[in-house]
Amino acid sequence: MNVVNVVVTCTKDKKQPVPEECKLRNVPGNSLRARFKEWQSRINRNKRNRVIVKDLYAGDHWSNVRSFGSAFFEIDIWVCSAGLGLVRFDDLITPYAATFSQNHPDSISAPLSDDERPDAFKQWWQLTSRWKAQFEDRPRSLAALMAAYPNRSLLVAASKNYLRAIADDIRKGLPKLSDPDQLSIVCSGVNSLDGLDANLVPCDARFQAATGGARRSLNTRLANKILREARVPPRASILAARYRKLLRQQPAIQKYDRxxxxxxxxxxxxxxxxxxxxxxxxxxxxxxxxxxxxxxxxxxxxxxxxxxxxxxxx
The missing domain is CATH 1.10.10 (Arc Repressor Mutant, subunit A)
Structure with a gap:
């Protein structure tokens, strides 16, 4: 049976308690690299209470991920973790608190200078991609994932902030796929992405009417819809045509006078x-x-x- 790689993002909500020293807000460092080095040390010191990735996260976003399924192909789920880099659904990891979301105490960019902040997410993701010790022979970047499985379709569902962090990694990996049409990206509200426009699935808040749920989980809800309705591994060109038409059929976004x-x-x-x-x-x-x-x-x-x-x- 065909296998589809699905990449989702982590979530701030956790089911397991997080050690205080594994909360990024508590990690010092006078530069991004120094802070990351200290972060690595803290995660490595806290291996005793590791949990399986699928059992760490909580919330509506993660409930959708756990319900991913297809009757026509197998699904291999990978997670873009702001704290640990690319991990697989069944990897053992240390509970942690780190995020690419802005205005959060555990944000990657929280304590940085104005000079460092614009590229902080991308640079931090690059550092996590070089972190090998804890993850054996797993691909540690999206480019490595695409190189390892060039014949698999790849569906990425990510928020704007996470996509900002991983976009260069995706661009680097795209030529490693047998066909660039194997890559599809779901990111609500993003209509253009340099070098990856052909891989974007049309998606904005209007799809709430079709998927239900909160807007914050719209990307994973739409990814779930794609996976459950597809009879063959996803192709970007087919999804673009289908979901552009479906989007036009949705009611206008409801506005509130609160x-x-x-x-x-x-x-x-x-x-x-x-x-x-x-x-x-x-x-x-x-x-x-x-x-x-x-x-x-x-x-x-x-x-x-x-x-x-x-x-x-x-």
Missing amino acids: EPMTDDEVRQFILRQLNQNSSLRHTPLLRMLRNKNKACEQKRFSALYREVVESING
């Missing part, structure tokens, strides 16, 4: 709700806020939620 809130107002709302139910996560809390016709952007709400939780936990 009342904006200050940071303090949002914090107070979160605190009140957590005092009533301390187990509430930020996603259902944001839904509750919006149901009251109040406005708060998702990343901002998530950051404020973390602030409140950290203040409660002391």
